[in-house]
Amino acid sequence: MPDPTFEERVRAAFAEALGTVPGDDEDFFDAGGDSLAAENVLLTLSAQLSTELPGWVLLDHPTVRGLAAALRSGEARI
Incomplete structure (x- = not known):
């Protein structure tokens, strides 16, 4: 099985935290995400x-x- 793309990983993490699958350009917080969900x-x-x-x-x-773009570029990592 191929490694999931960054988009697939992010979408799955958002979906788990939100309880629904967001669109690619849907804002996490506008979709109901809060600080606890963001931490998750x-x-x-x-x-x-x-x-x-x-x-x-x-x-x-x-x-x-x-x-996903920030993760791919390395910008999001410490």
């Missing part, structure tokens, strides 16, 4: 990627597409 997303992705993600990253990149 960051912890999930940090564990999957074996890196620490800063708390600000989801505030700066609150969409699946935006966060």
Whole structure:
């Protein structure tokens, strides 16, 4: 099985935290995400990627597409 793309990982983490699958450009917080859900997303992705993600990253990149791009570029990692 191929490694999931960053978009698939982010979408799955958002869906788990929100209880619904968001669109690629849907804002996590507008979709009902709160600080606890955001922390769960960051912890999930940090564990999957074996890196620490800063708390600000989801505030700066609150969409699946935006966060995936930040992860892919390395911008989101500490």
